[in-house]
Amino acid sequence: MKKKKVWIIVSISVAVIGLMFVFFNDKVSVSASSVALTEQGWKANFSSSLHQDAIDKGDVYITDAQGDQVDVEMILHDNGKTLEIPVITTGEYQLHIKSEALKNNFMKSLVRREISFVVQERLEQLSDEEELRNYFAQLMEMEQNNQRYGGVIVESGEETAESTDSAAGESEGTGGEDYSTTNNQVAGVDEADLVKTDGSYIYSISESRVIISDIQNPQQMAVAAELPFTQETYPQQLFLSDDTLVVLGSRFSAMPIDDFRLPRSQLPQLGITSVDLYDVSNPESPQLIREFGTEGNLSGARLTSNILYFVTNVYPDYWILEEQDEPELRPHRYDSNNGGDLEPLPYNSIAILPGTMEGSYSVITTIELDAPETNDISTKGFLGGSEQLYMNEENLYLTASAYTPLSDEEMSDSREMAMWMPQQANTEVFKFGLNGTTVEFLASAEITGSLLNQFSMDEHNGYFRVVTTEGITWDLTSPSKNHLFILDGQMNQVGSVENLAPGERIYSARFIGDKAYMVTFKETDPLFVIDVSAPSSPKVLGELKIPGFSNYLHPLDDNHLIGFGYDTKLVPVKNGEPRVVTGGMKISLFDVSDFTAPVERDTEIIGGAGTYSTLQYDHKALFTHQERNLFGFPAALYEESAGDYVEFEGEGALIYTITPDGISQAASLIEQTNNQYEDWNTATQRILYIGEELYTVANGEIKSYDLETFEPISSMMFDK
Structure with a gap:
């Protein structure tokens, strides 16, 4: 008792x-x-x-x-x-x-x-240090008083990398010259990439250096020049603008702190996005003409009308306010024309984006490349983080997550469980107008749901279109759903199609003129065709359900669309729901000539489970030759063996002929191997053509092929 x-x-x-x-x-x-x-x-x-x-x-x-x-x-x-x-x-x-x-x-x-x-x-610029410190103090108070703030779980899809309207909305994969250009989202707006060419030389990144390869004689290719970088700098992306090579890289630099009493080696480090400009009018002897950079991780970069735009994200340690009276919380920049020392942005170059309370900056830097040695560099910092970037020739759009509270019912089950429940993420979209190197904030809007990648956004005839996924696919109590929103020039919503494909999420999207195409997936791949010609009343015209899903959609012509993704199948599970199993890579040819009844005209299944291509997460890996109807991509091939095991078969590149009539393999440049694993040094990164030759570019080598027969011509290994 x-x-x-x-x-x-x-x-x-x-x-x-x-x-x-x-x-x-x-x-x-x-x-x-x-x-x-x-x-x-x-x-x-x-x-x-x-x-x-x-x-x-x-x-x-x-x-x-x-x-x-x-x-x-x-x-x-x-x-x-x-x-x-x-x-x-x-x-x-x-x-x-x-x-x-x-x-x-x-x-x-x-x-x-x-x-x-x-x-x-x-939007007004900051006036002084006190205004900036008050912003971060308010943010700290919010975080201290709300354990849920900033500690959320957001479901993300498989990333595909990152107008004139996109009016055509079509990718730009070939230029006016007889050689490849990068597969860009918007015509007239070049995107930074690992490889660029001018038709005579190939510029490529090879670990901590840039290699300039002379391929004027495909049978005797040679390294024309090598641009080494210090151990602190790692080249990431390239642009080629006339005779100027732009090398975007990342490096760490010691934070400039007055009266620092410890050894200089112990100074706090800043992550910097560096820009090195080279004069390559003589590619055999490139000359470094200017170095500059901006603090932060590279979010995205574009080049249009000979103007370079790039955006970095900066995450200052504002909690240092608890330890120091006057910490430096502004982003830093440097320019070799001004001595090359890191210096903070002036307060009148910083503004607080409306509708957001983020502890990070979006820093936008621009320079005109017609006279890269002397032109001014414009750098502006905006408090409010950015995740995705879309840009045409008139406007630049950045997005940031905006978290909305859970309902009391969702929080009432268990305080401990509620701490780990995913919080619903909406998206803030910030619109900036472009006028030369001047970037001006215009408007913003909050939309329901989260974006997959840059192809979730588009601007056409002054209207901004975007598709989002709301919720979490594995949340059975509140299934996910998908939306399309259309906003006017002032970022006011004027039309929408909502609640599509409950329980699924978006795997790929593409806007092409007056049509939007969206692929969602959970067990099958619904391809939605949406009419967006009337911004105030968009409507779903047709839907196609097929096995598998597409990670990337590419326009073939006005009536056909190519999907690159994976094949899938449903495997029975004893006493349970069938399990979705991913198989080999899949190419789908969609016929959308009848928008109300899209058809999968042809398919190609490549390899078994484990087979993949960098194209499935980076659209710039797609090779196209419009006149020859050729499409290619890097690939690592795996085949299934007994006991549900997969074995590595080889890697290289695959080339297909794709027309409205169907898909056929034009060439397999996969090299069979006895190795159990892929070789990062020789794995194909990009494919391009110049004249009558095809080239595959890897980290450590370049190979040339006849574009008609695809017979090998020669190969060149880079010195280590």
């Missing part, structure tokens, strides 16, 4: 302690941007619901800089946790929340009862 009483007392004590834990720790935090624009309004997200009548009762209200209450429209969204002020004039404001506004103000209490924000007519 005594033991029973003890257990009862213990149980009661645990319950009381648990109740006290909830009472004292279940604080309600608020996340909100510190900047808003008049045309776009302002939002605040709460970690717990408010009463629907909290606004009418005066439990939530706004005051201006003088402390006077302001009469503005406030909208509480259906989830009870998002408060929106759609229209508000310029000025400084405070949002006030009384505890009575909370649905459960006995068990919960507010961490912040007042939230300050400023409304601007247009």
Whole structure:
């Protein structure tokens, strides 16, 4: 009996302690941007619901800089946790929340009862250090008071790398000259790549150097020059603009700190995106003419009208505010024309993007390459991280995740489990206008769901189109769904098609003129054909369900589309749902001449499970020769053997002839091997043609072939 009483007392004590834990720790935090624009309004997200009548009762209200209450429209969204002020004039404001506004103000209490924000007519630059420090201090407070903030799980798809309209929306894989160019998303906008050519020389990255190969005689190729880099610098991407070779790289540099008392070797390191400009008017003797760079990881780079644009992401250690009085929280840059020393951006080159509260910068750098030695470099920093980049000749778009709170029902099951539940991610899209080297923020919008990659976005006739996936495919209680949104030039939503393919997510997308194509997948591959000719009323015209899925979609002509992806099959499972098993690589030829009834006209299955191509995550790996109807890609071939094992068969390149009539293999440049593993040094990275020859480029070698017969001509190994 005594033991029973003890257990009862213990149980009661645990319950009381648990109740006290909830009472004292279940604080309600608020996340909100510190900047808003008049045309776009302002939002605040709460970690717990408010009463629907909290606004009418005066439990939530706004005051201006003088402390006077302001009469503005406030909208509480259906989830009870998002408060929106759609229209508000310029000025400084405070949002006030009384505890009575909370649905459960006995068990919960507010961490912040007042939230300050400023409304601007247009995006304004920072004025001084104090404004920047206040931004990061507010962000730290949000993170400290909300354990869920920044610690979310977001499902991501298999990445494919990263107008004039994209009006045609067509890739640019061949130029006016008789040689390959990069497979770009938007005509007229070049994308950085591992390999470039001018028709006489091939410029390629080989580990920590750039090799310039003379291929004017395909039978006797030779290394014309080698551009070595220091151990701190690693070349990543290339551009070729007339006689200027642009080498984008990554390196680490010591942070400039005054009065640093430890050895210089112990200075904190900054990650830098470096740019080296070479004069290659004589490729046999390239001359370094300028070095500059911007702090951060390279997010994306484009070249159009002889102007280089690149974006980096910078993640400052703002928690150092707890240890230092005046830490440097601005992004850094350097330029050999100014001595080459790292220096922080001036405050008037930094702005806070509206609608976001991120602890990272998007830094946009531009330079015109007509006179690369002397032209000014423009660098602007925007507080608000970027993930995906889309650009045409007029505008640049960056995206960032925007996390919305879970509902009270989702949080009520278990506090511990709720900490690990995926939080729904929406997407902030930021639009920048391009005028030469001037980049100006124009507008932003928040859309439901998350993007797969750059092909999820497109601009056509002044309208921005985007497809997203909302939710998590493995969340059975709230299945994922997919959407298409159309926004006007001011980033206001004008049309949408929503809730497509429940329980699936987007694997690839492509906008081509007035049509949008989207592939989703879970057990089969639905290809959706969507009419977007009327921006206010897009509609699904047709849907095709087939085994497998496409990672990348490429236009063949007005009525045909090529999909590159994987074959799949359903394997029975005893006493359970069939299991989806991925097989070999798959090429699909889609006939969309009847938009209401798309057809898979032909297919090609390559190898067994394990077979893959870099094309499935990097569209720039696609080789095209439009006149000859040739399409090619690097490939590593695996075949299935007894006992469900797969064996490596070889690697190299595959070339196909693809016409509206079907798919046929033109050549297999796969080299069979007895090795058990792939050789990174000789694995094909890119395929290109120059005149009547085909070339495969690897990290350590180049091979030439006859473009008509695909017979080998010669090969050249690079010296190690």
